[in-house]
Amino acid sequence: MPATADTHLDALVASISEARQATCTGITEPSSPQPLQSTLDTLAAVRGRGAFLPFIGTGQGWGPFVQCEDGSVKLDMVTGIGVHGFGHGDDTTLRIMLEAATQDTVMQGNLQCNADAVAFMSRLLEQACQGNSRLAHVFPCCSGAVANENALKVCMQKTGGAPRVLAFAHNFSGRTTTMSQISDSPGVRQGIALNLQVDYLPYEDPTDREGSLDRTMTALQQALSRYPGQHACVVLEPVQGEGGFNPATSAFLRPVLEAARAAGVPVLFDEVQTFGRTEQMFRQHVLGVEDLVDVLTVGKMSQVCATLYADDFNPAPGLLSGTFIGSTAGLRVGASFIERLASGGYYGSDGRIATLHEHFRTRGTAMMADLPAAFPEVAGAGGPIGLVGGCGGMMRLTPFGGDKAKVIELVKSCLDAGVLLFFCGHGPFHLRMLPPVGVLEQSHLDTAMDVIGNCIEAMVD
Ligand SMILES: Cc1ncc(COP(=O)(O)O)c(C=O)c1O
The missing domain is CATH 3.90.1150.10 (Aspartate Aminotransferase, domain 1)
Known part of the structure; x- marks a missing residue:
């Protein structure tokens, strides 16, 4: 029986793989x-x-x-x-990359995408939605900073254009013009016109957990009462990355996030660096705070970055788009990483x-x-x-x-x-x-x- 195009391709991919292994x-x-x-x-x-x-x-x-x-x-x-x-x-x-190389295009976008993009989005969402998560939708993009930009836009629209943001000292959110202002590091803000008001809260101090929770709650209440209804979100990394690999506990995060949400401030949970790397695929699940997360971002190990949000945060058409979602290879490899991480005994x-x-x-x-x-x-x-x-x-x-x-x-x-x-x-x-x-x-x-x-x-x- 003649080989089909697919089996021929499989054989070629297998032989390239073998040749490459030898090198x-x-x-x-x-x-x-x-x-x-x-x-x-x-x-x-x-x-x-x-x-x-x-x-x-x-x-x-x-x-x-x-x-x-x-x-x-x-x-x-x-x-x-x-x-x-x-x-x-x-x-x-x-x-996977060899197979992706046989596809008709290099990049996929928001106007026209292939099934690869839908598979990546579905797999990511399926994992993120576990437990008591409120997340319901996902919008992919090409960098962690843009995932955070999209997340901030979603939060701003939800809060009617609230002009301020709550963030934690030593935070890192990326280096776009706006994220540079939320990232708490002088170098990333150097020469940037500051047009976003950021109120910083102290992050958890592992040497004084109780005292640190008290200090953060006090700072939060001060910011909320000084600027009522003016915060689009509270932004946080559940383990600070650039800021020094500082993990927060749920004993700290839960009361802080509950208080923010009670005041109508959405929670933007930045998992760009933690995604895939800690004791669950999502840090929100390790901490058991997924019920408090309104918007979440991923990047790095996911290969393609993304913003995920609850159904009531789904923005009006026009707010999120962009030419690129990612490359066909990136989308396929990202989906395979999610599957391998979920089933490989990592967590x-x-x-x-x-x-x-x-x-x-x-x-x-x-x-x-x-x-x-x-x-x-x-x-x-x-x-x-x-x-x-x-x-x-x-x-x-x-x-x-x-x-x-x-x-x-x-x-x-x-x-x-x-x-x-x-x-x-x-x-x-x-x-x-x-x-x-x-x-x-x-x-x-x-x-x-x-x-x-x-x-x-x-x-x-
Ligand atoms: C927590 C966090 N958020 C956002 C970013 C920005 O991601 P990117 O460099 O892909 O724009 C990073 C990058 O290091 C990060 O660690």
């Missing part, structure tokens, strides 16, 4: 760079600013390992700031992600005991235990008293030694990991922690 299987451990600057120099020239880390990928990698243009292989513990959840060279992803208190985090804490605590001179106590890091912090696949270490220059020096020396890391926080500064939780094994985490420990030790000597 990637050497990428299994960190190795040193060869001197090679050209693409980094070109990047600096064309962009007008050099790369923060001397990293240019070749487009090849294997699991958590990525190959660089200088010939080195790095253990990638940052994944493009939390994007490549299933690492590099993932075979399932490759096959729950003994799931893969929680187990990896526990291992990180064990190794981090041992490192602190081995290198006490490198881990002085730090105000604002959450006490001694806070020096090894974060949750799930958001892991942070706070050596050198959280000193910015030293933490950045450590990031650079770890990169030279083959491990790609980043930093977060506004002081104290932390060493930051957003590893590929979909494929990371404990042995990879051990390799990273060994390299980090050696580099810290070398800096202490």
Whole structure:
């Protein structure tokens, strides 16, 4: 019987996948760079600013390992700031991308989309709607900042154009003109005309949970009584990302969000960085506060970003649109990530992600005991235990008293030694990991922690 077009295509995809595996299987451990600057120099020239880390990928990698243009292989513990959840060279992803390459267009949009976009949206919504969630609709887009812009617009329309926003100190919402004003960091607002009024509330302080809840409730009541009916939403990250991997508890969030909603202020829950990474696919479910979430955003690990909202927040036509939803490959891979994450044993208190985090804490605590001179106590890091912090696949270490220059020096020396890391926080500064939780094994985490420990030790000597 002659092969159908589909089986022929399947056979071709399988043979490309095999050929590619053969080229990637050497990428299994960190190795040193060869001197090679050209693409980094070109990047600096064309962009007008050099790369923060001397990293240019070749487009090849294997699991958590990525190959660089200088010939080195790095253990990638940052994944493009939390994007490549299933690492590099993932075979399932490759096959989906090859199939996507046979489709008629590269990008899909709001005016005309294919079934891929509908499948992505349905899968995301199905997961987000679990428990007591009020979310009913989803609108995809191409960046986390735009997902937040859309979320803010939905909240503004719902509140009749309320001009103010409540946010938390050290928040990060992205870098559009408006999100730069909500993101609580001087650098992102530099030179931006401030046309949005933001009232900041203190985030939860893990060293004084009760006191911190009292302070936040007082600040909230003050803002609400000073500007009654003028807040479009309260914006929050359930684990602050750029601000330092600070997880809030439901004992803190529930009363704050209930009070905001009781005053008619909608809740905008930003899961752009937490999506997929903690002990459930959505942090709202880990905290059990999904009944209080009116609008929620995702990005990064979802591959395609999105704004989800309750039925009573569904905006009038014209408020949300845009040429692009995402690429066909992005939509298909995003849908497959959701499915794999949901069914792959990643979640729950003994799931893969929680187990990896526990291992990180064990190794981090041992490192602190081995290198006490490198881990002085730090105000604002959450006490001694806070020096090894974060949750799930958001892991942070706070050596050198959280000193910015030293933490950045450590990031650079770890990169030279083959491990790609980043930093977060506004002081104290932390060493930051957003590893590929979909494929990371404990042995990879051990390799990273060994390299980090050696580099810290070398800096202490
Ligand atoms: C919590 C949070 N919200 C929004 C954004 C903005 O996402 P993007 O960089 O895709 O615009 C980020 C990015 O780091 C983020 O961490």
